[in-house]
Amino acid sequence: xxxxxxxxxxxxxxxxxxxxxxxxxxxxxxxxxxxxxxxxxxxxxxxxxxxxxxxxxxxxxxxxxxxxxxxxxxxxxxxxxxxxxxxxxxxxxxxx
Numbered sequence: 001x002x003x004x005x006x007x008x009x010x011x012x013x014x015x016x017x018x019x020x021x022x023x024x025x026x027x028x029x030x031x032x033x034x035x036x037x038x039x040x041x042x043x044x045x046x047x048x049x050x051x052x053x054x055x056x057x058x059x060x061x062x063x064x065x066x067x068x069x070x071x072x073x074x075x076x077x078x079x080x081x082x083x084x085x086x087x088x089x090x091x092x093x094x095x096x
Contacts, residue, residue, distance in 0.1 A: 003066045005056040005073055011049060012039050015085040017077060019070045021063060028052060031086040 002023040008016040008031070018029035028050065040048070055073055058066065071090060079085030080092040 002057045002059055003061060003063070004054050005066065005070050007053045007055050007073075007077065007079075009051040009053070010036065010039075010086075011044065014039065015077060015079045017055070017070065017074045017079045017085070017087055019066055021066065023057075032088060035088075036086055 003019070003021045004023050005017065005019045006029070008018070008029055010016075016029050016031040018031070020027050037045075056069055061069070074080050074087050074090065077085065078092075080087040080090055081094075082092065
């Protein structure tokens with residue numbers, strides 16, 4: 001069984017990066033729906049398309065290594081930056 005790390009891209013261009021340890025085709029993550037809903041009007045919700053891309057997959061890595069890779073990709077893509085994505089963890093640190 002493959003373990004995957006995926007990127008979800010929403011119609012507004014924001015992203016969410018997550019992992020699925022069972023490689024379920026119709027799993028689209030656990031992003032906070034209330035936060036996402038604030039970015040879309042009622043009209044926009046009537047025709048809503050998201051894209052799921054597999055960024056990384058492995059049959060052999062331990063779950064803890066998949067977890068580390070997920071964090072690495074969240075930081076790489078900055079999906080924890082509220083201007084870019086919907087990941088809430090690790091907490092985004094803005095450097096001034």
